[in-house]
Amino acid sequence: MKIMTRKFGxxxxxxxxxxxxxxxxxxxxxxxxxxxxxxxxSAPFCWFQSIEEANLALVVMNPxxxxxxxxxxxxxxxxxxxxxxxxxxxxxxxxxxxxKEGDPKNKITANLMGPLICNLENNEVVQIALCDSDYSHxxxxxxxxxxxxT
Amino acid sequence: xLVLTRRTGEKIKIGDNIVVTVLSVEGGIVKIGIDAPRxxxxxxxxxxxxxxxxxxxxAAKDVTDMAEVVEFFKRKLSGEKED
Numbered sequence: 001m002k003i004m005t006r007k008f009g010x011x012x013x014x015x016x017x018x019x020x021x022x023x024x025x026x027x028x029x030x031x032x033x034x035x036x037x038x039x040x041x042s043a044p045f046c047w048f049q050s051i052e053e054a055n056l057a058l059v060v061m062n063p064x065x066x067x068x069x070x071x072x073x074x075x076x077x078x079x080x081x082x083x084x085x086x087x088x089x090x091x092x093x094x095x096x097x098x099x100k101e102g103d104p105k106n107k108i109t110a111n112l113m114g115p116l117i118c119n120l121e122n123n124e125v126v127q128i129a130l131c132d133s134d135y136s137h138x139x140x141x142x143x144x145x146x147x148x149x150t
Numbered sequence: 151x152l153v154l155t156r157r158t159g160e161k162i163k164i165g166d167n168i169v170v171t172v173l174s175v176e177g178g179i180v181k182i183g184i185d186a187p188r189x190x191x192x193x194x195x196x197x198x199x200x201x202x203x204x205x206x207x208x209a210a211k212d213v214t215d216m217a218e219v220v221e222f223f224k225r226k227l228s229g230e231k232e233d
Contacts, residue, residue: 007216027202028209042216045223058208059216065227080189098208099219108223111208114201127205129197137200145226 004054007047008037018051019118019125022081026114026127031056034125036094036118045097048116060094063110066141074117077128083119092118098138113137 004010019034033051044065050056063070074088094116100107112135118125154162162170168190171183184192 025205026198027205042220045216045220056209058205059211076188076191080191082189096204096208098204099211099216101211108219111201111204113197114204127201129193129201131193131197137204142223142226145223 003051005049006055006057019123021125023126028056059097061097063095066145077117077126086119086121108141109138110141111137112139
Protein backbone atom coordinates (compact mmCIF):
# COMPACT_ATOMS: atom_id res chain seq x y z
CA MET A 1 0.00 0.00 0.00
CA LYS A 2 1.03 3.61 -0.51
CA ILE A 3 1.33 6.10 2.33
CA MET A 4 2.44 9.72 2.63
CA THR A 5 5.38 10.30 4.93
CA ARG A 6 6.99 13.37 6.39
CA LYS A 7 10.53 12.50 5.41
CA PHE A 8 10.26 10.45 2.23
CA GLY A 9 7.08 11.76 0.54
CA UNK A 10 4.83 9.07 -0.87
CA UNK A 11 6.23 5.59 -0.48
CA UNK A 12 5.11 2.02 -0.93
CA UNK A 13 5.06 -0.04 2.25
CA UNK A 14 4.45 -3.67 3.07
CA UNK A 15 1.19 -3.96 5.03
CA UNK A 16 2.73 -6.73 7.11
CA UNK A 17 5.20 -4.25 8.56
CA UNK A 18 2.56 -1.96 10.01
CA UNK A 19 2.98 -1.62 13.77
CA UNK A 20 0.04 -1.07 16.09
CA UNK A 21 0.16 0.85 19.36
CA UNK A 22 -2.75 -0.62 21.33
CA UNK A 23 -2.18 1.89 24.14
CA UNK A 24 -1.55 4.78 21.77
CA UNK A 25 1.35 7.19 21.50
CA UNK A 26 1.46 9.50 24.55
CA UNK A 27 0.76 13.04 23.39
CA UNK A 28 -0.95 11.89 20.21
CA UNK A 29 -4.24 10.23 21.11
CA UNK A 30 -6.09 8.61 18.24
CA UNK A 31 -3.03 7.60 16.23
CA UNK A 32 -2.41 3.89 16.54
CA UNK A 33 -0.76 2.65 13.36
CA UNK A 34 2.86 3.35 12.55
CA UNK A 35 5.74 2.05 10.53
CA UNK A 36 9.45 2.09 11.24
CA UNK A 37 11.33 3.61 8.31
CA UNK A 38 15.04 3.26 7.84
CA UNK A 39 17.32 5.00 5.42
CA UNK A 40 20.92 3.77 5.09
CA UNK A 41 22.03 7.38 4.67
CA SER A 42 20.59 8.35 8.05
CA ALA A 43 21.34 5.19 10.01
CA PRO A 44 21.26 4.63 12.94
CA PHE A 45 18.50 7.26 13.06
CA CYS A 46 15.10 5.85 12.03
CA TRP A 47 11.65 7.33 11.63
CA PHE A 48 8.58 6.19 13.50
CA GLN A 49 6.00 7.33 10.97
CA SER A 50 2.24 7.45 11.45
CA ILE A 51 0.27 5.61 8.78
CA GLU A 52 -2.73 7.88 9.28
CA GLU A 53 -1.01 11.27 9.43
CA ALA A 54 1.89 12.10 7.14
CA ASN A 55 3.08 14.95 9.36
CA LEU A 56 3.39 12.77 12.44
CA ALA A 57 6.87 11.24 12.50
CA LEU A 58 9.34 10.88 15.34
CA VAL A 59 13.04 10.27 14.97
CA VAL A 60 13.96 7.18 16.96
CA MET A 61 17.09 5.15 17.55
CA ASN A 62 18.26 1.97 19.17
CA PRO A 63 19.70 3.32 22.44
CA UNK A 64 22.52 0.78 22.44
CA UNK A 65 24.33 2.91 19.85
CA UNK A 66 25.08 5.56 22.44
CA UNK A 67 24.22 3.84 25.75
CA UNK A 68 25.51 0.27 25.59
CA UNK A 69 24.59 -0.42 29.21
CA UNK A 70 20.92 0.62 28.83
CA UNK A 71 18.91 -2.02 30.63
CA UNK A 72 15.21 -2.56 31.09
CA UNK A 73 13.08 -5.03 32.92
CA UNK A 74 10.27 -5.81 30.51
CA UNK A 75 8.68 -8.68 32.41
CA UNK A 76 5.80 -6.52 33.67
CA UNK A 77 5.08 -5.33 30.14
CA UNK A 78 5.24 -8.84 28.71
CA UNK A 79 2.83 -10.11 31.38
CA UNK A 80 0.57 -7.07 31.19
CA UNK A 81 0.19 -7.18 27.41
CA UNK A 82 -0.09 -10.94 27.46
CA UNK A 83 2.71 -11.26 24.93
CA UNK A 84 3.11 -14.98 24.76
CA UNK A 85 6.04 -16.80 23.17
CA UNK A 86 8.24 -13.76 23.28
CA UNK A 87 11.46 -13.40 25.19
CA UNK A 88 12.69 -10.07 26.45
CA UNK A 89 15.76 -10.21 24.20
CA UNK A 90 13.56 -10.62 21.12
CA UNK A 91 11.84 -7.27 21.66
CA UNK A 92 13.16 -4.29 19.74
CA UNK A 93 13.84 -1.18 21.75
CA UNK A 94 13.83 2.35 20.39
CA UNK A 95 14.00 5.70 22.10
CA UNK A 96 12.60 8.99 20.90
CA UNK A 97 15.31 11.38 19.73
CA UNK A 98 14.94 15.12 20.07
CA UNK A 99 17.21 17.24 17.90
CA LYS A 100 17.50 20.72 19.26
CA GLU A 101 18.49 23.62 17.10
CA GLY A 102 20.58 26.61 18.06
CA ASP A 103 23.51 26.82 20.38
CA PRO A 104 25.12 24.49 21.33
CA LYS A 105 24.84 23.31 17.78
CA ASN A 106 23.15 19.99 17.24
CA LYS A 107 22.19 19.11 20.75
CA ILE A 108 20.61 15.67 20.60
CA THR A 109 18.68 14.24 23.49
CA ALA A 110 17.08 10.84 23.91
CA ASN A 111 14.11 9.97 26.07
CA LEU A 112 15.50 7.00 28.00
CA MET A 113 12.61 7.24 30.46
CA GLY A 114 9.99 6.33 27.83
CA PRO A 115 11.33 3.69 25.45
CA LEU A 116 9.25 2.23 22.64
CA ILE A 117 9.09 -1.55 22.92
CA CYS A 118 8.33 -3.36 19.70
CA ASN A 119 7.12 -6.95 19.56
CA LEU A 120 7.64 -8.21 16.02
CA GLU A 121 5.80 -11.41 16.88
CA ASN A 122 2.46 -9.55 16.72
CA ASN A 123 3.60 -6.11 15.47
CA GLU A 124 2.60 -4.34 18.66
CA VAL A 125 4.49 -1.36 20.04
CA VAL A 126 4.10 0.08 23.52
CA GLN A 127 5.81 3.18 24.85
CA ILE A 128 6.48 2.36 28.48
CA ALA A 129 7.27 4.75 31.31
CA LEU A 130 10.13 3.88 33.63
CA CYS A 131 8.91 5.23 36.92
CA ASP A 132 11.64 4.18 39.27
CA SER A 133 14.72 4.40 37.12
CA ASP A 134 17.39 7.07 37.03
CA TYR A 135 17.17 7.32 33.24
CA SER A 136 16.64 10.84 31.97
CA HIS A 137 13.92 11.91 29.54
CA UNK A 138 16.49 14.29 28.07
CA UNK A 139 19.63 12.20 27.99
CA UNK A 140 22.45 14.06 26.25
CA UNK A 141 23.45 11.73 23.43
CA UNK A 142 26.43 13.65 22.08
CA UNK A 143 27.96 14.09 25.49
CA UNK A 144 27.56 10.37 26.13
CA UNK A 145 29.38 9.34 22.96
CA UNK A 146 32.03 12.05 23.36
CA UNK A 147 32.93 10.82 26.81
CA UNK A 148 32.89 7.13 26.08
CA UNK A 149 36.06 5.19 26.70
CA THR A 150 37.71 4.10 23.48
CA UNK B 151 -13.82 13.10 41.39
CA LEU B 152 -14.53 10.89 44.40
CA VAL B 153 -12.96 12.37 47.52
CA LEU B 154 -12.33 10.20 50.59
CA THR B 155 -10.70 11.05 53.89
CA ARG B 156 -8.36 8.39 55.29
CA ARG B 157 -6.07 8.11 58.30
CA THR B 158 -2.65 6.53 58.44
CA GLY B 159 -3.00 2.77 58.08
CA GLU B 160 -6.45 2.93 56.47
CA LYS B 161 -7.11 1.45 53.06
CA ILE B 162 -9.14 1.93 49.91
CA LYS B 163 -10.17 -0.91 47.64
CA ILE B 164 -10.50 -0.22 43.92
CA GLY B 165 -12.18 -2.86 41.79
CA ASP B 166 -11.57 -6.51 42.58
CA ASN B 167 -7.88 -6.52 43.22
CA ILE B 168 -6.37 -3.13 43.92
CA VAL B 169 -5.82 -1.94 47.48
CA VAL B 170 -4.34 1.44 48.32
CA THR B 171 -2.97 1.97 51.82
CA VAL B 172 -2.01 5.26 53.41
CA LEU B 173 1.30 4.37 55.05
CA SER B 174 2.25 7.69 56.56
CA VAL B 175 1.47 11.38 56.42
CA GLU B 176 4.21 13.77 57.39
CA GLY B 177 4.63 17.45 56.62
CA GLY B 178 2.62 17.48 53.42
CA ILE B 179 4.09 14.21 52.17
CA VAL B 180 1.82 11.21 51.89
CA LYS B 181 3.37 7.79 51.55
CA ILE B 182 1.07 5.40 49.73
CA GLY B 183 1.29 1.64 49.30
CA ILE B 184 -0.45 0.03 46.35
CA ASP B 185 -1.24 -3.67 46.06
CA ALA B 186 -2.23 -4.48 42.50
CA PRO B 187 -1.74 -7.29 40.00
CA ARG B 188 1.57 -7.08 38.19
CA UNK B 189 -0.08 -6.33 34.88
CA UNK B 190 -1.64 -3.12 36.18
CA UNK B 191 0.44 -0.17 35.11
CA UNK B 192 1.02 2.28 37.95
CA UNK B 193 2.71 5.57 37.14
CA UNK B 194 3.57 8.84 38.72
CA UNK B 195 1.56 11.25 36.61
CA UNK B 196 4.47 13.59 35.99
CA UNK B 197 6.48 10.78 34.37
CA UNK B 198 3.75 10.24 31.80
CA UNK B 199 3.50 13.98 31.23
CA UNK B 200 7.25 14.22 30.59
CA UNK B 201 7.03 11.44 28.03
CA UNK B 202 4.09 13.11 26.30
CA UNK B 203 5.97 16.38 26.19
CA UNK B 204 9.11 14.79 24.74
CA UNK B 205 7.03 13.09 22.02
CA UNK B 206 5.30 16.35 21.13
CA UNK B 207 8.60 18.27 21.12
CA UNK B 208 10.29 15.66 18.96
CA ALA B 209 7.41 15.59 16.48
CA ALA B 210 7.52 19.37 16.14
CA LYS B 211 11.12 19.35 14.90
CA ASP B 212 11.89 19.60 11.23
CA VAL B 213 13.55 16.26 10.67
CA THR B 214 13.35 16.13 6.90
CA ASP B 215 16.97 17.11 6.44
CA MET B 216 19.05 15.03 8.81
CA ALA B 217 22.27 14.85 6.81
CA GLU B 218 24.16 17.31 8.98
CA VAL B 219 23.01 15.76 12.26
CA VAL B 220 23.82 12.25 11.06
CA GLU B 221 27.27 13.34 9.93
CA PHE B 222 27.91 15.05 13.26
CA PHE B 223 26.70 12.01 15.22
CA LYS B 224 28.89 9.63 13.25
CA ARG B 225 31.97 11.80 13.69
CA LYS B 226 31.39 11.90 17.42
CA LEU B 227 30.72 8.17 17.55
CA SER B 228 33.95 7.39 15.76
CA GLY B 229 35.74 9.28 18.51
CA GLU B 230 36.87 12.31 16.57
CA LYS B 231 37.64 15.26 18.80
CA GLU B 232 36.22 18.65 17.98
CA ASP B 233 39.43 20.63 18.30
